[in-house]
Amino acid sequence: MKRIIYGILAFGAGGFLGFFSFLLRELPDYRALEYYSPPLSTRIYDIKGRLIDEIYVERRIPVSIKEIPDTLIYAFIAVEDRDFYRHWGINLKAIIRAAIKNIIKRRIVQGGSTITQQLARNLFLTPEKSFIRKLMEALLAIKIERHYSKEEILEMYLNQIYFGAGNYGVEAASRYYFGKSVKELTLPECALLAGIPKGPAYYSPYRDSIRAKRRRNVVLHAMVEAGYITEERAEKAMRAPLGVVSREEKKPPPGPYFLKEVKRELVSLFGKEYLTKGFSVYTTMDMDLQRVVDSLVEVHLQRIERWYHIKPKSEYPDSLIGKEMTPYLQAAVVVMEPDSGFVLAMVGGRDIRHSQFNRAIQGRRQPGSSFKVFLYTAALDNGFNPSDLILDAPIIEQIQDKIYAPANFDSSFLGWIPLRKALALSRNTASLRLVKEVGVFTVIDYARRLGIRSPLQPVLSLPLGSSSVSLLEMVNAFGTIANYGVRVKPVFIKRVVDRYGNEIYHFDYERERVLDERTAYMVINMMKSVFDEGTARYARRLGFKYPAAGKTGTTNDFTDTWFIGFIPGVVCGVWVGFDVPKTIGKNATGASCALPIWVDVMRTMVDTSEVQDFPEPPGIVRRYICTETGLLATPYCPKVREEVFIEGNEPVEKCYLHGGGKIKERTPIERIEEEWR
Numbered sequence: 001m002k003r004i005i006y007g008i009l010a011f012g013a014g015g016f017l018g019f020f021s022f023l024l025r026e027l028p029d030y031r032a033l034e035y036y037s038p039p040l041s042t043r044i045y046d047i048k049g050r051l052i053d054e055i056y057v058e059r060r061i062p063v064s065i066k067e068i069p070d071t072l073i074y075a076f077i078a079v080e081d082r083d084f085y086r087h088w089g090i091n092l093k094a095i096i097r098a099a100i101k102n103i104i105k106r107r108i109v110q111g112g113s114t115i116t117q118q119l120a121r122n123l124f125l126t127p128e129k130s131f132i133r134k135l136m137e138a139l140l141a142i143k144i145e146r147h148y149s150k151e152e153i154l155e156m157y158l159n160q161i162y163f164g165a166g167n168y169g170v171e172a173a174s175r176y177y178f179g180k181s182v183k184e185l186t187l188p189e190c191a192l193l194a195g196i197p198k199g200p201a202y203y204s205p206y207r208d209s210i211r212a213k214r215r216r217n218v219v220l221h222a223m224v225e226a227g228y229i230t231e232e233r234a235e236k237a238m239r240a241p242l243g244v245v246s247r248e249e250k251k252p253p254p255g256p257y258f259l260k261e262v263k264r265e266l267v268s269l270f271g272k273e274y275l276t277k278g279f280s281v282y283t284t285m286d287m288d289l290q291r292v293v294d295s296l297v298e299v300h301l302q303r304i305e306r307w308y309h310i311k312p313k314s315e316y317p318d319s320l321i322g323k324e325m326t327p328y329l330q331a332a333v334v335v336m337e338p339d340s341g342f343v344l345a346m347v348g349g350r351d352i353r354h355s356q357f358n359r360a361i362q363g364r365r366q367p368g369s370s371f372k373v374f375l376y377t378a379a380l381d382n383g384f385n386p387s388d389l390i391l392d393a394p395i396i397e398q399i400q401d402k403i404y405a406p407a408n409f410d411s412s413f414l415g416w417i418p419l420r421k422a423l424a425l426s427r428n429t430a431s432l433r434l435v436k437e438v439g440v441f442t443v444i445d446y447a448r449r450l451g452i453r454s455p456l457q458p459v460l461s462l463p464l465g466s467s468s469v470s471l472l473e474m475v476n477a478f479g480t481i482a483n484y485g486v487r488v489k490p491v492f493i494k495r496v497v498d499r500y501g502n503e504i505y506h507f508d509y510e511r512e513r514v515l516d517e518r519t520a521y522m523v524i525n526m527m528k529s530v531f532d533e534g535t536a537r538y539a540r541r542l543g544f545k546y547p548a549a550g551k552t553g554t555t556n557d558f559t560d561t562w563f564i565g566f567i568p569g570v571v572c573g574v575w576v577g578f579d580v581p582k583t584i585g586k587n588a589t590g591a592s593c594a595l596p597i598w599v600d601v602m603r604t605m606v607d608t609s610e611v612q613d614f615p616e617p618p619g620i621v622r623r624y625i626c627t628e629t630g631l632l633a634t635p636y637c638p639k640v641r642e643e644v645f646i647e648g649n650e651p652v653e654k655c656y657l658h659g660g661g662k663i664k665e666r667t668p669i670e671r672i673e674e675e676w677r
Contacts (some may be wrong), residue, residue: 001133001359002354003198006574007455013540015400016047023418034495037236038058038060038159038160038168038169038274039056039057039058039060039168039276039278040053040054040056040060040061040062040194040277040278040499041054041056041058041061041172041276041278042055042056042266042274042276042277042278042279042280042281043055043279043280043281044259044262044281044283045280045281045282046283046285046286046287047282047285047286047342047344048286048287048288049282049493050287050560052254052255052259052283052285052287053253053254053259054358055263055274055275056166056275056276057275057276058166058168058276059166059167059168059172059176060159060167060168060169060171060172060278061169061172061175062159062171062499063156063158063159063169063170063171063182063277064155065152065154065158067171067181067182067183068155068158068170068180068182068183069185069190069210070154071156071185071187071190071228072158072159072170072182072185072193072194073222073282074226074229075190075191075193075194075228075285076115076154076157076158076194076222077115077226078194078219078222078223078228079116079194079195079198079218079219079222080115080137080194080197081114081115081116081289082222082225082310083114084114084115084116084150084154084341084502086148087114087116087145088140088142088145088146090114090116090117090138092125100674101421107434113156115153116144116145116152116153116157117138117140118157118161119144119153119156119535120140120144122157122161123158125300127227128133128141129194134317139204142294152490156663158170159171161557162197162199163176163177163193163197163200164196164200164204164245164629165200165204166203167624169335170182170193170286173193173196174189174193176242177189177192177193177205177244178243179244179245180247186219186237186240186243186293187220187237188191188216188231188237188238188240188242188243191216191217191219191220191221191223191237192205192212192215192216192242192243192244193217194219195212195215195216195218196212196215198215200577201409202563203215204249205242206244209242209442212242213538214291214480215243216238216242217238217458218255220234220237220238221234223672231412233536242378244501249376251595254285254287254290254291254294255285255287255290255294255345255346255347256352257346257347257348257349257352257360257616258283258285258290258343258345258346258348258357258492260348260352260358260528261346261348261358261492262281262283262492262493265492265493266279266281266493266496269505270495270496277498277499278498278499279496279497279499279504279631280496280497281493281496282493282494282495282496282497282645283351283493284342284343284491284492284493284494284495285336285338285342285343285344285345285492286344286345289335289344289345289604290345290346291603291607292345292601292604293333293335293347294347295345295382296597296600297331297333297347297350298350299596300331300596300597300600301329301331301350301576303315303596304329304576304584304588304593305329305434307499307585307592308584308585308586308588309585310328310400310584310585311327311328312328313329313350313351314330316328321649323354323355323387324348324355324357325353325355325357325579325580326350326354326355326579327527327578327579327580328350328578329576329577329578329584330349330350330351330359330575330576330577330578330579331347331349331350331359331473331483331575331576331577331594331597332346332347332348332349332358332359332360332363332471332574332575333345333346333347333360333463333572333573333574333575333597333601334360334472334475334572334573335570335571335572335601335605336475336476336490336570336571336572337569337570337571338478338480338482338483338488338569338570338571339483339486339488339534339569340488340489341479341488341489341491341510342493342494343490343492343675344570345601346360346472347360347441348361348362355579357579359471359575359579360470360471360472360575361470361471361472362470363470363471363575364468364470365456365468365469365555365560365575365577365581366465366466366467366469366554366555366559366560367465367468367469367553367555367560368464368465368467368553368554368555368560368561368590369426369428369431369464369535369551369552369554369590370474370551370552370553370562370563370564370590371447371462371463371464371465371467371553372423372426372431372463372464372551373423373477373478373481373523373527373551374436374443374447374450374463374477374644375431375435375463376419376423376434376453376523376526377446377450377481377515377519377523378438378443378445378446379437379438380419380478380519380522380526381446381515381516381519382442383436383649384434384438385419385522385643385650385651386418386420386522386525386526386643386644386645386648387418387419387625387627387630387631387643387645387646387651387662388418388419388435388630389416389417389418389419389629389630390416390417390419390422390430390433391414391415391416391429391430391433392408392415392416392417392422392429392430393412393415393425393429394407394429395432395433396458397428397432397523399459399460400655401670404460404461405430406432406461406464407428407429408427408428408429408431408623408676409426409554409589413429414427414430416628417430417658418627418630419434419524419526419528420529420643421533422434422531422629423526423529423530423534424526424530424532424534425533425534425535425549426431426535426551426552427535428464429462431464431653432460432461432464434463434464435460435462435463436460440458440459440460440462441458441639443462443463444456444458444462446515447477449480449487449515450476450477450478450480450481450487450515451473451476451477451479451480451487451512452469452473452474453473454467454469455467459577465553465555471562471573471574471575471639472573474562474564474573475490475564475571475572475573476488476489476490478550478551478564478565478566478571478573480514481515481520481523481524481527481549481567481572482513482524482549482566482568482571483520484515484517484520484521484617485512485513485514485515485516485517485519485520486511486512486513486514487511487512487513488510488511489508489510491507492504493505493507494507495507513559515615516646518617518619518620518646518647519646521616521617521644522620522621522644522645522646523548524614525549525614525644527549527550527565528547528548528549528553530549530550530551530565531544531548531549531565535551535552535589535590535591536550536551536552536565536591536595537600538591538592538595538596539595539598541598542599543599543603544602545605546567546569546602546606546611547568547611547612547613547614548565548566548567548602549565549566549614550563550564550565550566550598551563551564551565552589552590552591552594552595553590553594554589554591555588557582557583558583558584558586558587558589558631559577559581559582559583559584559587560575560576560579560581561575561576561584561588561589561590561593561594562574562575562578562589562590562593562594563591563595563597563598565598565602567602567605567606567611568611568612568614568615570602570605572598572601572602572603574594574595574597574598574600575594576594576597578595580587589621616644618644619646619647620644620646620647621644621645621646621647622642622643622644622645623642623643623645623650623651624640624641624642624643625640625641625642625643625651625655626639626640626655626657626658627639627640627641628649628655628657628658629655629656630654631651631653631654631655631656632651632653632655633654633655633658634654634655634658634659635659636655636658636659637657637658638658638664662669
């Protein structure tokens with residue numbers, strides 16, 4: 001009989017040892033705490049270092065134990081683990097007390113876990129309530145206590161616990177509930193914070209303030225019983241209001257499409273891990289400007305809807321949310337520094353909740369006459385002058401089996417006009433004659449140099465904007481001209497710093513000269529005429545008096561409207577249209593739809609400082625010319641203007657029509673065209 005008993009005992013002991021050995025093998029390695037890197041929120045800042053947004057899976061702001069007030073530490077110890085400084089990982093008295101309650105209830109209702117056990121569970125184990133998990137938790141807690149000091153355990157614990165609403169750790173919780181750092185908390189605030197982790201949703205002061213206050217007072221009583229505070233201090237703290245900050249519906253950060261592009265670039269650089277790495281991302285956004293642009297777009301689109309009797313966005317149902325394309329009027333805006341490539345503001349659409357499609361970057365639309373700038377740039381860089389004459393008259397071309405007979409916007413023709421006037425008034429037929437002289441492949445080459453990357457079809461209508469491009473491309477290309485021929489890459493992220501303060505990314509400052517600065521200046525000077533005497537003169541009527549250069553664009557049937565322009569130091573582009581191309585309204589042009597948005601955006605950039613004119617580079621000369629012949633003016637020329645030229649390429653002949661001497665010989669084609677005139 002004894003042998004049987006001894007055998008049973010030996011078998012039981014062996015089974016227990018085997019089970020215990022199995023548990024030890026299955027225990028996570030506590031030494032991983034030395035390398036533990038908890039998920040941290042990534043914070044996005046604007047160009048002035050102001051916080052724009054916080055991205056997180058777990059919102060956590062690590063703090064050292066020295067930064068956490070003793071009052072908060074005492075509050076947690078009093079309510080969670082009063083014997084924390086006396087036990088070695090587990091509290092046998094608490095375990096026995098919990099076991100008795102669990103046996104009575106016939107289920108696990110109380111755990112008796114120490115702070116160290118909670119840390120072990122939160123970091124390494126699942127939250128399920130089972131005896132095996134509790135045993136593993138206890139064993140792991142003992143190991144942790146053997147290798148880490150009480151202060152180290154407290155620091156890890158207080159940075160790890162969950163406080164609700166996505167907040168982990170005492171610093172994130174303090175900022176969320178009280179709007180200040182944990183080091184600034186008062187006694188009643190510490191007590192409230194210490195009471196929340198038992199049930200973050202149940203004890204949330206935003207969900208039930210009375211319940212939260214009762215829980216706070218429980219913590220205060222526990223602190224008295226533990227000897228951390230006096231009865232008098234506790235009673236005074238119990239009378240204090242909760243002191244939590246108002247949690248009204250949080251306004252979304254400015255520039256949602258800008259932030260979407262920043263996140264896309266972060267994924268490209270670091271993968272989706274950036275969400276938990278605690279990066280500080282310093283962007284090029286000017287938050288004040290971005291807010292203004294966000295607001296202006298909506299104001300102006302409502303104006304356009306009223307003017308052209310378009311069904312307003314407000315009348316479309318919320319069922320549109322999540323659609324890529326929307327039926328209501330849309331717009332896109334990009335504001336950029338041409339010398340650095342820093343994108344200061346960007347609007348990719350009217351409402352990112354309805355559509356995450358970024359019309360400033362992903363959208364490809366025909367740019368209309370705004371593309372003509374590349375034709376005139378190519379012409380000036382190949383020997384043409386702003387004063388050279390080009391014929392604005394009907395033109396008929398046979399392309400394969402089709403007849404191509406473009407007209408001007410107003411269906412009129414002006415005859416022989418200077419290139420400056422042809423660009424300023426956006427004359428289609430004059431531009432088509434010019435592209436025949438310059439060559440369509442040359443135009444493509446210059447568009448590529450300046451920054452256009454979209455496919456371009458080598459057809460005669462290319463300068464009229466027949467190939468689709470993105471707004472960001474157009475702004476970048478115009479920015480190259482504004483930067484006097486030096487192309488830069490658009491930049492959204494300046495630098496990224498990791499949680500330890502190490503810079504792990506810095507943008508590449510790519511600069512490449514692609515155009516002679518003298519040519520660029522002549523193009524700028526010609527584009528100024530678009531404002532002063534051309535299709536953008538409406539800007540002057542709107543009160544925009546500053547030196548500016550730009551170009552309007554309108555596609556067939558008033559479908560897409562553009563304006564891209566710049567002042568010294570800032571380039572801005574605007575597109576207005578529908579996602580599914582259709583007419584905005586009769587006579588809806590770049591000047592009537594896009595230009596007013598541009599004016600209001602740029603006005604915010606210049607009202608506080610005086611804008612200087614575009615500086616003239618060396619190698620530019622000025623001459624007075626006759627606008628009828630493009631030659632040097634005589635005292636008898638009725639229409640004279642000062643014109644800019646690259647030194648050595650200025651005209652030397654005097655006007656032959658008004659007393660300048662020999663009449664210039666015409667080619668046969670010119671004589672035929674002159675007869676038509």
